[in-house]
Amino acid sequence: MCGIVGAVAQRNVVPILLEGLQRLEYRGYDSAGLVVVRDGKLERVRSIGRVADLTEKCANTQGHIGIAHTRWATHGVPSERNAHPHISKNHIAVVHNGIIENYEALRTRLTAEGYEFTSDTDTEVIAHLIHSHYARGNSLLAATQASLAELVGAYAIGVIAADNPDQLICARRGSPLLLGVGIEEHFIASDVSALLPVTRKVVYLEEGDVVEVGRHSYQIFDATGKRVDRAVQISELSNESVQLGQYRHYMQKEIHEQPQALADTLESVCNSQSLVPGIFGAEAAATFADIDSILILACGTSYHAGLVARFWLEEIAGIPCNVEIASEYRYRTSVPNSKALVVVISQSGETADTLAALNHAKALGHSHTLAICNAPESALVRLCKLRMLTRAGPEIGVASTKAFTTQLAALFLLTLVFAKQRGRLTAQQEQHHLHELRHLPGAVQKVLELEPHIAKLAKQFAGKHHALFLGRGLHYPIALEGALKLKEISYIHAEAYPAGELKHGPLALVDKDMPVISVAPNDALLEKLKSNLQEVRARGGELYVFADANTHIRAADGIHIMQMPEHAGYLSPILHTIPLQLLAYYVALQKGTDVDKPRNLAKSVTVE
Numbered sequence: 106m107c108g109i110v111g112a113v114a115q116r117n118v119v120p121i122l123l124e125g126l127q128r129l130e131y132r133g134y135d136s137a138g139l140v141v142v143r144d145g146k147l148e149r150v151r152s153i154g155r156v157a158d159l160t161e162k163c164a165n166t167q168g169h170i171g172i173a174h175t176r177w178a179t180h181g182v183p184s185e186r187n188a189h190p191h192i193s194k195n196h197i198a199v200v201h202n203g204i205i206e207n208y209e210a211l212r213t214r215l216t217a218e219g220y221e222f223t224s225d226t227d228t229e230v231i232a233h234l235i236h237s238h239y240a241r242g243n244s245l246l247a248a249t250q251a252s253l254a255e256l257v258g259a260y261a262i263g264v265i266a267a268d269n270p271d272q273l274i275c276a277r278r279g280s281p282l283l284l285g286v287g288i289e290e291h292f293i294a295s296d297v298s299a300l301l302p303v304t305r306k307v308v309y310l311e312e313g314d315v316v317e318v319g320r321h322s323y324q325i326f327d328a329t330g331k332r333v334d335r336a337v338q339i340s341e342l343s344n345e346s347v348q349l350g351q352y353r354h355y356m357q358k359e360i361h362e363q364p365q366a367l368a369d370t371l372e373s374v375c376n377s378q379s380l381v382p383g384i385f386g387a388e389a390a391a392t393f394a395d396i397d398s399i400l401i402l403a404c405g406t407s408y409h410a411g412l413v414a415r416f417w418l419e420e421i422a423g424i425p426c427n428v429e430i431a432s433e434y435r436y437r438t439s440v441p442n443s444k445a446l447v448v449v450i451s452q453s454g455e456t457a458d459t460l461a462a463l464n465h466a467k468a469l470g471h472s473h474t475l476a477i478c479n480a481p482e483s484a485l486v487r488l489c490k491l492r493m494l495t496r497a498g499p500e501i502g503v504a505s506t507k508a509f510t511t512q513l514a515a516l517f518l519l520t521l522v523f524a525k526q527r528g529r530l531t532a533q534q535e536q537h538h539l540h541e542l543r544h545l546p547g548a549v550q551k552v553l554e555l556e557p558h559i560a561k562l563a564k565q566f567a568g569k570h571h572a573l574f575l576g577r578g579l580h581y582p583i584a585l586e587g588a589l590k591l592k593e594i595s596y597i598h599a600e601a602y603p604a605g606e607l608k609h610g611p612l613a614l615v616d617k618d619m620p621v622i623s624v625a626p627n628d629a630l631l632e633k634l635k636s637n638l639q640e641v642r643a644r645g646g647e648l649y650v651f652a653d654a655n656t657h658i659r660a661a662d663g664i665h666i667m668q669m670p671e672h673a674g675y676l677s678p679i680l681h682t683i684p685l686q687l688l689a690y691y692v693a694l695q696k697g698t699d700v701d702k703p704r705n706l707a708k709s710v711t712v713e
């Protein structure tokens with residue numbers, strides 16, 4: 106959502122903060138700001154817009170300690186006055202990611218105590234609160250700890266004081282934050298990618314941790330205030346993995362990284378001769394033996410992965426499966442089943458709705474939990490008994506691409522493990538699926554070769570205002586995903602329907618201005634799909650069909666065919682996703698939108 110960077114060093118930290126912000130900009134991008142201590146005073150620079158605008162304004166700013174922030178507005182419109190850092194009485198500066206739920210009560214109280222509010226944010230109460238404790242003679246650490254005890258909600262914060270040029274305090278609860286360890290210098294950041302130019306040595310902070318960060322040393326205190334040691338880890342993330350390289354946008358790069366991301370995610374399985382539950386954690390075998398159904402909770406693209414998985418789990422493993430949008434599940438009265446496995450799917454592992462849904466499920470008595478996630482150190486992974494990490498690498502583009510296909514790969518493995526455990530997978534079938542999985546990265550690579558054709562096709566969409574996506578069965582969620590990709594980055598209104606539903610209403614929308622995009626795999630529903638496509642053509646709708654080899658759908662006036670290189674059986678949804686990602690990308694290029702940072706969106710949605 107928002108991104109935080111901080112540094113205390115002997116050198117000028119402003120370039121480090123700006124570079125870090127640039128790398129975190131994908132997390133939030135409506136405004137940015139930083140503050141340093143200079144000659145005993147706080148010097149703050151803020152800017153609406155992008156980090157590049159802030160960089161221009163920082164030409165003459167320098168200091169040895171500072172904190173910085175990119176914002177995605179929650180409380181208060183995007184504006185310079187609402188941009189972080191927020192300052193209390195020219196003395197305490199704070200950057201914050203998260204939401205303070207009791208900020209109104211605190212604001213009323215602090216106003217009565219004489220504090221003047223200059224923004225509409227919830228963050229400003231933190232600055233004043235810390236100031237109120239600091240002014241009573243507490244150290245910056247003690248003032249921060251006392252303030253945190255009064256906050257309800259989620260936060261990752263960085264704090265500095267004008268009269269304390271050697272010390273930065275940071276803390277986290279519910280929002281990510283890590284410490285970077287350098288030589289005679291230390292850093293904080295929301296995500297390790299921000300710190301790669303300066304260090305790879307990181308300490309992932311735990312829930313409730315508060316840290317006193319100095320130039321030479323740091324001290325970590327846990328939620329109870331006890332001094333604790335946390336392991337220093339060497340991040341495996343390479344600097345190249347977060348650089349754009351030869352690509353024009355991160356989304357394009359990430360689409361092209363899918364063969365490697367899938368190979369990495371499937372590595373341990375593809376190198377072995379058989380499937381074992383252990384890939385989901387040490388306790389998986391015992392847990393799975395006790396399971397009679399599956400409940401999947403996720404949001405957005407991750408929810409679409411869950412919808413595909415339902416087909417696989419019920420058809421291949423014969424296990425009942427429900428899929429719910431996390432933000433709905435948490436607020437409805439559901440009937441818990443202690444024998445259900447709750448599977449939470451998330452790229453970031455930070456999504457507030459998914460985390461809350463998981464906690465809700467646990468509160469209802471669900472103890473069997475599995476996270477499928479791309480962020481190893483995330484709250485979601487830590488909160489689950491079992492885990493399978495997708496190894497997609499950092500996903501910077503706001504529109505999720507490689508995270509989705511690797512989630513699907515992980516969910517297919519889950520299906521096979523359950524099928525095997527339930528006696529529904531012969532040794533021969535197991536070998537067949539393993540063979541198909543080994544072939545998957547290569548098959549995806551071949552689909553990527555369609556890129557130039559799709560780029561050409563995209564030109565026909567640039568002037569459109571609406572689009573319909575059709576799919577059936579296993580591919581209906583892929584139609585949903587295609588529509589989501591198109592709307593979020595090209596701003597074209599797009600809807601997806603199971604093709605059989607068309608005649609029950611949406612067909613009324615079809616005319617020559619409504620492009621209809623159809624996913625047409627060579628499966629049992631193909632003939633039915635062909636009839637549905639005829640219904641569209643008969644109403645003058647322009648059809649764009651992504652068809653498997655051997656589907657015998659012929660190009661004709663008003664019917665454009667994009668032939669897929671092969672048919673991948675159960676893994677077909679993974680292959681069919683790729684051209685829809687490319688279509689959205691090239692339509693967005695045609696429309697000149699900000700592909701990696703579409704308006705109004707943010708990468709990880711850490712608020713409700």
Ligand code: F6R
Nearest residue numbers: 405406407451452453456504505
């Ligand atoms: C769409 C997209 C979002 C996310 C959703 C969940 O391209 O990226 O719909 O899928 O916000 O995010 P995660 O997977 O991080 O929980």
